[in-house]
Amino acid sequence: MPAKPAPIKKSPAKKAAEKAVEKPAEPAPEAPPAEAPPAEAPPAEAPPAEAAPAEAAPAEAAPAEAAPAEGQAAPAAEPAADAAPVEAAPVEEPPKPPTPPPPPEPTSAPLNLTVEDVNDTSVTLKWKAPETLGDSGLDGYTVEYCKEGASEWVVANAELTEATRLVIPDLTTGDVLNIRVVAVNPGGPSEPAVLAEPVPIRELGERPKVRLPRFLRTRYIRKVGAQINLLIPFGGKPNPVVTWCKDGQPIDTKRVGIRNSDRDSILFIRTSEREDSGVYEMTVKIDSFSDTASLTLQIVDLPGPPDSIKLVDTWGFNAALEWTVPKDSGNTEITGYCIQKADKKTGDWFTVLEHYHRLNATVSDLIMGNSYNFRVFSENKVGVSEDAAITKEVATITKTGIVYQPPEYKEHDFSEAPKFTAPLSDRAATVGYSTKLLCAVRGCPRPKIEWLKNMMVIGDDPKFRQISNLGVCSLEIRKPCSFDGGVYTCRAKNAQGTATVSCKLEVKQVTVVEAEKK
Incomplete structure (x- = not known):
């Protein structure tokens, strides 16, 4: 019979590990919230490491020692005489949970909450969207009102409204209401926007209105020391409350006088000074309704001299x-x-x-x-x-040596040959009736004028009268006869040359009808 293999002796460390597997580990105490909980070892026994086989008989590998439970001291491990050394298995870290997103934030408060209209049963509100909406956006608005002296706020709209205007109906005449608007998003309601003053529910006869004169709509300029008296009418029912301010501050009544009546307001300054310059604002108000007009007053004075x-x-x-x-x-x-x-x-x-x-x-x-x-x-x-x-x-201005040299002028030569500017015209004359021939000539020096008949010079014949005055030449023929007809020529002559002009003169005989002769 074959020999039985010798029994393998278990080491004390292996026995302790097997006992740890059979007995479940005690739960670890909870760690404080500030510190992360330590990773717990799995209760299962680690797989045994295989030892290298021997030639005579395979040696059974010793299983890895289990991790001791938390709070217990780890038993001292005794090295096995027959087993080979075993490496510890790496412990895998559990995955970290994802970082939760930050909670949504509410929006900022709505802006510019005002009353648009009011009557005896309703009030109309308007406002602007919040300046900061956040990542969650805006779901809508809730409008609430509360009677003066009460503490309970009533919601005016059953559902959220996305509009920035709302009418609150079915109100009681005579009530005085405090009103507020809240913006809502997934982060919750915002800070409320509250009306500055309570709103009385009543019918207005006429809204307040400032009727600023046209000449005050531009800059109003006056000299230092001038008296200023400005009358500004307004309207509204019941009578509005009138207030004045200068550059956003209350008016100094010691310098500026204000007189108000039911229909107008007077701004009066007895002796104006430069310190009175500025922007004056007049406000008329009835309940929550108001109207404002501004005028710019400029008091001017003489300037100072140039700086340098x-x-x-x-x-x-x-x-x-x-x-x-x-x-x-x-x-x-x-x-x-x-x-x-x-x-x-x-x-x-x-x-x-x-x-x-x-x-x-x-x-x-x-x-x-x-x-x-x-x-x-x-x-x-x-x-x-x-x-x-x-x-x-x-x-x-220093003196300097200056030698005067008169300018040299070149004499202009005005010499010009004779030239007729107005020629002679052919004429027809009647026997016994004097006639005149006219022409005009220019030239320098003054030309000598000669008249010719049929190219023959007319001398001092008393029948002809020759006149030359300022370039106008004329030849008068006294009581011409039929023999005085022909070609007449005017000739102008000077040192520069000669010019002529001619015309034809026809002398007609009067014909008497035979019947008239008888």
Whole structure:
């Protein structure tokens, strides 16, 4: 019979591991919330590691020791005499749970909650969307109201409304209500937007309205010391409450007087000063309804002188000046400057430039050998500044040697040959009736005029009268006969040349009818 294999002895460590498998591990105590719970080892026995087979008989591998339960001391492991060393199996960490998303945040409060309309049974509200909506957006609005003196808020709309306007109906006449609006989203309700004043439920006869005059809709400008009396009418039923403010602050009643009546308000200043300039706002109010009008009052004064002035350069008969704008403009824009000069010999000031807009100027036509001072005044709508900026430097116009050379003029030659500007015209004359021939000629020197008949010079024949005056030439033929007809020529002659012009004269005989002769 074959020999029985020798029994394998179990080590004390292996026996302890098997006992740990049979007995379940005790639950570990809960860790404090600040610390993460430790990972627990699985209760199952770790798989035994296989040892290398021997040639004679395979050695059974010793199973891995189980992890001791939490709170118990791990037993001391005794090395097995027959088993090979075993490596510890890696413990896998459980997956971390996902980070939960942050809870949604509510929106900010609605903006500009106002009353649009009110009557004896309803009130109309309007507002603007919240400035911050957050990632969850906006589901809608809830409108609530509460009677004056009560603590219970009543919801006006059963369902959320997405509109920014709502009418609360079926109200009781005479009630005074506090009203608020809340924005709602998945994060919950926002901070409420509450009306500044309670709203009385009643019918308004006429809404408040300020009727600002047309001339006050633009800037109202007056000089320092002027009296100001502005009447501004308004309307509204019942009588509205009138309030005034200047630049957002209450009006100083010591400086500005206010008188209110049922239909108008008067703003009165006895002696205006520059400190009275500003934006005045008049507000008329009935319950939660109001109307506001603003007017800009500007009190102006004479400007100050330019801040500085200097003489930049001097050359020839000229001096260049520069200056800067005045520090005090008189509460209005600078419209120009006035530049003056003074000769040091006389000290009298003379205006060189008026209403000048630039900050530099050149003064010309100065007298050689003299020295000059300059000053500049500022101008605005009120007038010219009382003081002036005067140059510290003196502009001296030095004498220089100048030799006068008269210009040379080339004499113009006015010589011109005769030229007829108006020719002779053919004429017809009647026997016994005088006639005249006319023409016009020019030339330099004055040409000599000759008249010719049939190319024969007419001399001093008393039958002909020759006249030449200022270039107009005429030949008068006294009581011509049939033999005086022909070609007449006017000839003009001077040193530059000769010109002629001709015409034909026809002298007709009067024919007598035979019947008239008998």
